[in-house]
Amino acid sequence: MFCERLDKLLRNRVAPQASPTIVAFDVIHLGNVNDSFGRHVGDLLLQRVAERLKHQLEDDERIGYLGGGTFVLVLSQLESSAENVTTLLESTVFHEVFHIEGRALRASFKSGIARYPVDGQDGNTLAQRAEAALKQAKESGEQYLHYQIQMHSDIAERLSLEHKLRAALDEQQFLLHYQPQIHIATGRIESVEALLRWHDPQQGLQHPALFLPVLESSGMIVAVGEWVLRKAAEDCRRWRAAGLGPVRVAVNVSAQQIRRRNFAEYVHAAAANCGAGGYGLDLEITETGLLHDVEGANRKLRELRAAGMRIAIDDFGTGYSSLGLLSKLPVDVLKIDRSFISGLPSDRASVTLVSSIIGLASAFNLAVVAEGVETTGQLALLGKLKCKYSQGYLHSRPVPAAELERALAAQAPRLRRSPSTETG
Template identity: 40%
Template sequence: MPQGKPTGCEELGARECAMLAAMSDGVVVTNLQGEIVEVNPAYCALTGYPRDALLGRNPRMLKSDRHDAEFYRRMWQALLQEGHWQGEIWNRRRNGELFVRWLSIDAVRDERGSPTHYVGVLSQPCTVRRKEAEVERTLHLDPLTGLPNGLLLRDRLRQAMLLGRQSGHKVALLYLDLDGFKPINERYGHPFGDRLLAAVAERLRAGLRPTDTAARAGGDEFLFLLPETGAANDAGLVARKLLDLLAEPFRLEAGREVRLSASIGIVLHPDDGEDIDELLAHAEAAMQRAKGAGRNRYHFYSRSLQARASQEMELEAELRRALEQEEFLLYYQPQVDARRGQLTGVEALVRWNHPRQGLLPPGRFLKIAEDTGLIGPLGEWVLRAACRQARRWRDQGLPPLRVAVNLAAAQFDDLRLVDRVAGWLIESGVDPRQFEVEITEGSAMRSPERTVERLMELKAIGIRVAIDDFGTGYSSLGYLRRFPVDTLKVDRTFLRNVPDDEENATLCTAVIGLARSLGMSVIAEGVETAAQVEFLRERQCDELQGFLFGRPMPPDELARLARTRTTLLPEGLPPARSKTPARQRRSSIPPRTAPARATPPGVSSRRKER
C-alpha cells in the first residue's frame, strides 16, 4: 500500500469508526480501487484475520472459488451502474474453513454525488434469517389462528400499561370464552373445530381497531387488549360488538351452519390491578361471572368478584379434603307408584356434611366440583355409596327398591365407568335391575351417537336408564327413539301450577304422551299437591316424585318409611283403578341389540334441590 496515504480511521473519521465497531454484522470499507481501508471487530472475528492483516488488501483474498468469473462481473456491473449489490456469497476464513453470508455492498458518495468508498455488510444468509423468523413466529403467534399468543399479548399489555401511566389513559383487557364449543368439537370432530376457531379469530379480529390486539389464550379462549381506552363504557361497546359478530352463523361446510355465543370478562388498568397476572385473573373471574349469569353477555370485574373467587378457591381446597375424609353422604327421595302410592324406588342425592357450615345441598358445591374436575371422583363415590346402601337395605329385609343415581356430563367421557359400576354392583351383590342411572337431556344430546353406544353398554349389564329433566333441552325425536331408555322424567318446571296453568298442563300432557308412544315409563318430578296427582293419573303417568311424598331423607329414615307406610298417598286420595303400566306395554317393542363393548361414561351435574 502506498506510503503516506490515509487509511482506516484516519480516512473515515473517529465517529464513523465508533459506529462500525458497535455493529454486530461484519463490515468492510474499501476505496474505489477495492483496497480495504477499515473493518470492524465483527468482520475480523468472522474471517479470522486481524485488522492489520486486512487493511490495504483486496476482499478477494477471501475468495472461496465457489463462484465463477461471471458472478463477480455482475457484482461489479451493478456497483458501477446502480451503486448497490446484494446476494449470498461464500468466502473462506483464514483457517481455510468455508462460510456463507448475505453480502450487501453500497457506494458512499460525497456532497457532489461522486462515489468515494464502498461499504460491504456481511449478515446471516436468508435461510438462517427465515428460520429465525419462523422461531420468532412460533414463540409469539398462535399456529392455528395466526393471532398473537399469550406471551406476545403479555408483552404488549406491559407496554400499554407503561404508556397508560405516562398519558393517564386506561387500558382495557377483555377475556372471551366461547359458550358450548366443546359439544360442537365432539359432535363434528376436531378438524372442524379447528376450522371454526380460525374463522372465529378472523371475524373477531376484523371488529377491532388497528391499535387493538386480539390474542388466543388457548382452547376456545381469546384475549383482547384495548390501549388508550377512554372510559369503561368504551370497553363495553367493544364487548357488545364482539358478541354481535359471533351471533352471525358460521357456514364452514355446505349444509352445516353453526351458531356461537360467548361470555366476556372486562378489566381496566389501573382500576382493577397493577400487575399483569392480577389483571388476567380478574378478567377470567369476570368472564366466569358472565357465564354463570346466563352466557352470551359481558361482565365488568368488581372487588366482590374477587372475594367470591377467593371463597371458591377455599371451597375447592375443602372439597378435596372432604373427598379424602369422606364428609359426603347420600339422602334419598321417594318415588311412588302413581296409582297406589306404593314406594317403588328412590333417587340418591348427595349432601356435604361440612365441619363448620353443616349440611350443604348440592347447589353449594357441584358447580365448583365440575369446574375443578372433582366431579369425577365425587361421582364415583356417589355410585359406590348407592350400591352399598342398596345392599344394606336388602340385608335389613326391605322389599326391593330401585335406586337411581345421577350421572354428570363429564362422567360420560370416563372410559372406565361401566366397568367400575359393574364391579361395584358385584362387590355389593346388588341386582343390576334394581339400579338406575339418570342423565340429563342436555348431556344425552351433546354427542347423540356416542350416547347411544354408552347407554347400550350400561343396558348390557342390566342397568336401567332414565332421561332426567326431560322437555327442557333440545332432543331430536329421531335420536330419542334410538336411545335405549326405560324412563322419562318430566321436569318439575312443567308441573308448576298444574292443573291451573293451562300452558304447563298442555306441555306436561304432551311429554307423557310422547313417552307412552315410545313405550317408556314416566316419572313426574316436583309433585306437591293432590290435584297434581289426579292430573297425572288421568294422563297415565306411572310414578311420582316430590315433596308431597317426602323430601330427601337419610337412609335410616327412608327405611322406617318403607316399613311403616303401605302407601305414601296423602289422606283422602284413594288408590286409582289399575291400568296397564308402560313397562308392560314396552314389551311389545322389539328389544334393541346392544353393540360390542366400546367406551363407557357416568353423576348428573344438576344442581336442583328437592
C-alpha cells in the same frame, strides 16, 4: 407442603430474590387428553411437565403441584416479569411436543401471577392469589393475568370452596339423602333418587346448589360421582339383604362422567351384586349432557342396560333434542321437569305439555316420573293422565338413609298382603 417451603424461602430470602413472584399455571385441555387416551396418559403428561420444570429451575423446592393439572412455582425477581414468565414456560417446558406411549402430544398453558409482598406476605396467601389470577385468566381467555384485589372476593371465595370440597371427599364429609318415587296407582315406594349432600364441619349440611357448580367446573364431579355410585349401590345391597323393598336406586351421572373411557367399567364394578329381584341401579342423565357425544354415550349406556340397569332422561323437555335422543338412546324412563308440573292442574298449557310428554313416553313404551309434585290436585291429575310415578314434597323431602329404611319397613306388611293371599 409447597406453602411451607415457600414460607421458608421468604424468611431466608436474599437479593436478588427479595421480592419473588409466585406463578400458578394450568396444563390446558388436560381433560381432553384424559378422555381421548385415558387417565394414565394424562398423568404421564403431567410427569413430563414436572420433569422439564425441575430440569429448568434446578431446584425442587421452588416447584409444587396443586392437583387437577395445576402447578405452582417461585421465580426470582429477575425472572418474574409477565413476559419472562410466559417466555420461560413456552421456551423450556412447552416448546417441544411430549412423546408419550408412541403419541406426540402438544400441550399449552395459562398462568396467574402474584408478587411478594404486594399480593401477600405468606406462602398460603400468595399461592391462593396466584391461583385466583389463573382462574380469571382461564375465564377471560388471556394467557396470563396478574392478581388484582378486585379478583379476590368472588374468585378467592370460590377457590376456598374448591379446596374445602377436595378435603370433603378425602375426609368423608359427603353423604346421600334419598327421595322416594311413588307408584301412583299403588302408593308404594318402588324407587328412590340418591341426592348428594355435603356436611361442612363449619356450616353444617349444605344443599348441592351451593357446591355442585364448583364440583363441575373443577372436574371433581368425576371423583365425587364415582363415590355416589359406590355409596348408592352399597345402600341398595344392604336394603336387599335386610328385605327392605324391593326398591331401585336412581343415581345422577354427569356428562363428564359419561365421557370417561372407563365409565361403563366403573359403573359395572360399583353395581356388582346390586340387581335382581326388583332391586338395582338406575342412571339419570340430562338431555343436554348427552349432546356432546351421542354415539359414545349410546354405546356405553347400552352395555350398562344389558347388565340390568335402567336409563332415565332427567328434566325431560328442557333440552334441545328430546325426540332425537329417544330414538337413538336406550331409554327406559322419562322424568318430567318440575317446571311443567308446577302449573298443574289449573294451567291449561302445562296440562297440555304434561299430557303430550306422557303420550310420547307411552308410544316409546317408557315409564314416566313426574318431578316436583307438591299438591294432591297435581297427583290426582297425573293419575288420570296415566303417569306411573310421582316424586316430590307431597310424598317426602329427601331424607337420610335411616329414615328411608323406616318408610320401606313400614310398607313391607302391605306388600305381603297381595290379592292372591287375601280372603273375603
